[in-house]
Amino acid sequence: MNDIAIPLSFEVYPPKVRERMPELHATLRALSDVSPDFISVTFGAGGSSTKDSLEVLSFIRDNSSATPLAHLTCVGTTKNQARALVESFLAEGITDFLALRGDLPEGSSEHHGELEHATDLIALIQESIGEPSGEEHIAVAAFPNGHPESKSLDHDIETLLAKQSLGATLAITQLFFFSSDYEHFVEKSRAAGVTIPILPGIMPVTSLGRLARVLELTGEKEPKGLASSLAACESAAQAHQLGIDWSANMVSELVEMGAPGIHLYAFNQHATVLSVLEQAGVR
Numbered sequence: 001m002n003d004i005a006i007p008l009s010f011e012v013y014p015p016k017v018r019e020r021m022p023e024l025h026a027t028l029r030a031l032s033d034v035s036p037d038f039i040s041v042t043f044g045a046g047g048s049s050t051k052d053s054l055e056v057l058s059f060i061r062d063n064s065s066a067t068p069l070a071h072l073t074c075v076g077t078t079k080n081q082a083r084a085l086v087e088s089f090l091a092e093g094i095t096d097f098l099a100l101r102g103d104l105p106e107g108s109s110e111h112h113g114e115l116e117h118a119t120d121l122i123a124l125i126q127e128s129i130g131e132p133s134g135e136e137h138i139a140v141a142a143f144p145n146g147h148p149e150s151k152s153l154d155h156d157i158e159t160l161l162a163k164q165s166l167g168a169t170l171a172i173t174q175l176f177f178f179s180s181d182y183e184h185f186v187e188k189s190r191a192a193g194v195t196i197p198i199l200p201g202i203m204p205v206t207s208l209g210r211l212a213r214v215l216e217l218t219g220e221k222e223p224k225g226l227a228s229s230l231a232a233c234e235s236a237a238q239a240h241q242l243g244i245d246w247s248a249n250m251v252s253e254l255v256e257m258g259a260p261g262i263h264l265y266a267f268n269q270h271a272t273v274l275s276v277l278e279q280a281g282v283r
Contacts, residue, residue, distance in 0.1 A: 206243030
């Protein structure tokens with residue numbers, strides 16, 4: 001099979017303990033070997049700080065041809081805090097952002113903070129950038145199967161349109177388990193007037209434990225075929241390969257559908273996501 005050329009990107013997160021940073025650096029170098037368009041870095045995961053995120057973003061900037069993309073969230077944040085954070089990234093030459101509302105604190109059902117929605121954060125980023133140079137990009141989240149707190153899929157698409165009108169240049173989907181979910185969402189979004197690229201986000205699920213955790217965090221419905229297949233595996237290695245096979249098949253289908261790229265959630269490990277791409281014939 002000839003390798004298919006398609007834009008690639010990855011997500012990583014700052015490690016919880018500094019001793020793991022050299023491992024992440026090795027992973028970033030390995031991911032860079034497939035020339036991704038960008039590598040996004042989550043903010044606040046596992047108690048990480050602004051300093052931790054900036055350190056990883058700076059490493060990508062200095063050691064990869066990939067563009068570093070900084071996650072920003074608004075939950076529990078004042079406008080001044082968010083503005084200071086954006087400006088700290090801009091000062092280090094980080095000009096690409098993923099604007100997210102962020103998850104509510106565990107046990108909370110209400111949002112607290114001056115920025116209530118990702119749209120508020122997009123507007124603040126635009127203000128902080130000032131006169132654009134054309135180098136800046138603002139990515140946003142999209143939800144092929146609906147946000148857990150949304151009224152309907154139509155409401156989600158209206159929200160995506162609002163993000164686009166405020167200056168979003170790219171949408172990255174939350175994970176999904178069937179390429180048809182992405183195809184349906186893109187068709188509905190285009191019909192509603194969304195014109196920005198909608199990048200499919202793929203998360204290889206290589207164990208029942210990871211599947212359970214993912215479903216808990218996202219509110220996605222259990223993919224019964226994947227769940228039963230993982231349950232039938234006789235070893236961790238077999239389950240791991242099954243997860244790679246499932247994701248590689250999705251990647252192949254998404255490429256055939258004309259997806260503008262493939263975004264992979266790497267879990268700070270390169271071997272699994274690179275195996276998915278290799279098996280799908282995408283490098």
